Amino acid sequence: MTRRQFTILTGGTLGLAAIGSWGLASAFKENKREVEPDDISYQENEADVLVIGSGMAGLFAAVKAHDAGAKVMMVSKGRLGSSGLTPFAKGIFAYDAKTEKLSPEEFTEMVSRSALGTNNPVYTQQLAEHSLARVNELREWGFFESNLYNKAFNKPITERNIPLVERVVITHLIKENGKIAGAAGFSLDNQKIHFLKAKAVILCTGAGG
Ligand SMILES: Cc1cc2nc3c(=O)[nH]c(=O)nc-3n(C[C@H](O)[C@H](O)[C@H](O)COP(=O)(O)OP(=O)(O)OC[C@H]3O[C@@H](n4cnc5c(N)ncnc54)[C@H](O)[C@@H]3O)c2cc1C
Numbered sequence: 001m002t003r004r005q006f007t008i009l010t011g012g013t014l015g016l017a018a019i020g021s022w023g024l025a026s027a028f029k030e031n032k033r034e035v036e037p038d039d040i041s042y043q044e045n046e047a048d049v050l051v052i053g054s055g056m057a058g059l060f061a062a063v064k065a066h067d068a069g070a071k072v073m074m075v076s077k078g079r080l081g082s083s084g085l086t087p088f089a090k091g092i093f094a095y096d097a098k099t100e101k102l103s104p105e106e107f108t109e110m111v112s113r114s115a116l117g118t119n120n121p122v123y124t125q126q127l128a129e130h131s132l133a134r135v136n137e138l139r140e141w142g143f144f145e146s147n148l149y150n151k152a153f154n155k156p157i158t159e160r161n162i163p164l165v166e167r168v169v170i171t172h173l174i175k176e177n178g179k180i181a182g183a184a185g186f187s188l189d190n191q192k193i194h195f196l197k198a199k200a201v202i203l204c205t206g207a208g209g
Contacts, residue, residue, distance in 0.1 A: 044195045049199070055206055059081065060134065074162055078166070082150045095132060104129055105125070112124065
């Protein structure tokens with residue numbers, strides 16, 4: 001017997017003996033399902049614009065689409081303002097034309113230079129043009145008075161009666177005639193599958209979504 005064959009044989013035998021002596025072999029049991037497929041119910045909802053995700057991006061997508069006249073619905077696997085990366089963001093930059101020495105164009109050029117061109121200059125320019133107005137809206141909603149964002153984020157959503165479906169994980173985008181026509185997912189709290197139909201779907205699911 002070669003040294004290699006011996007190691008394999010003794011390793012395997014000792015391994016099995018160890019599992020037996022720990023009682024692990026008898027601990028393995030069938031993984032029985034807790035949810036019966038027949039008990040699953042379905043819920044359908046419809047909107048013009050479906051916003052998926054309830055962090056900073058989802059908040060503004062929902063509010064702005066609503067204010068532009070769309071019937072909006074928001075869905076998130078977590079709670080509004082309390083899921084994704086948004087709860088970690090504590091510092092906010094706003095470009096203020098009154099105090100800023102650089103014009104929006106110069107600002108964009110400077111940011112692009114220090115970012116070695118890895119930024120999207122269109123977004124950077126949008127940041128210069130719109131960030132102060134967004135920060136002022138956040139201030140009005142009580143964002144800076146609380147460490148928790150759920151309350152501040154709720155203000156504009158409830159004021160506008162935007163339906164919010166929380167704790168539903170979206171797993172599929174629904175396609176119709178080659179276009180996205182909604183999304184589907186499951187509830188974390190009950191045996192329900194959600195079908196959300198929409199004319200437009202905005203994915204605000206964050207960096208990991
Ligand atoms: C430690 C830390 C500190 C930071 N500090 C700052 C800072 O000081 N200033 C700053 O500007 N930025 C900061 N950032 C970055 C900032 O937090 C993010 O860029 C920003 O919050 C992203 O917002 P978002 O809405 O795009 O995504 P997220 O906040 O990540 O929101 C994603 C949303 O999508 C939902 N979602 C994801 N997948 C699904 C799915 N399948 N179905 C349903 N819902 C789903 C999540 O539940 C969540 O509601 C920081 C980030 C971290 C991690």
